[in-house]
Amino acid sequence: MTVDDEQTSWMALRQLLVERYDELRGRLTRRLGSSDAAHETLHELYLRMDRPDAVGALQNPTNYLLTSAVNLARDRWRTENRRAQRVDMDALEGLLDESPGPDSVAGGRLAFEALRSALDELTPRQRAIIIAVRFEGLTQPEIAARLHISSRLVRIELQRALAHCMARLGDVF
Structure with a gap:
């Protein structure tokens, strides 16, 4: 040309x-x-x-x-990041209870134990990704660089981890 x-x-x-x-x-x-x-x-x-x-x-x-x-x-x-954040918020929204009473406290403990059990069942990479996103506040590219994988794989593993956790929490309730 x-x-x-x-x-x-x-x-x-x-x-x-x-x-x-x-x-x-x-x-x-x-x-x-x-x-x-x-x-x-x-x-x-x-x-x-x-x-x-x-x-x-x-x-x-x-x-x-x-x-x-x-x-x-x-x-x-940007689009994928917004979508992932929306999925994350939707997934965690069901765990929030603004007025905890005795039943809510007991339910919260059950949910916490179910979440802990669900996290233990994840692969080490999925667990590292979900912890990095939810507790460390890292972005998907930062996690990808940390784990030496693609951002796309981070997104896929995060979606799988969230789906697994939601399914396990759904079994409890």
Whole structure:
């Protein structure tokens, strides 16, 4: 693709993405800290570029692709983070009781013991993730870096851990 093009088509950008995929994935992996996230982001970017109109004049189409991919990954991370926080709050909402009486105290103790038992049944990684999120207040990327796994795997393991805990608490009540 030449820089002299007055109008850069989306199809030409898609072709450039295919031609420079390995280079873009490497650069994006360094930016995102995950090869899987880079692959998913470039795939989504490729699909979004299936448009009939023109992009316009681009000085550096490769940098345009990389910047677009980083922005897309950032938007996806924000959306997933909001969704995970919403799921976390919904999951914990059932445990809150604003006016504890004797029955509530006994129920709270049962719930606490059920939660402790459910946490003991989690895999060590799931337990580390749920503790890091709920008690240490770490973000999913921070946990991913700590455990040397992808943010996506952190999200999946967190969802599994929460689902397990909710199922165990549901068995008690």
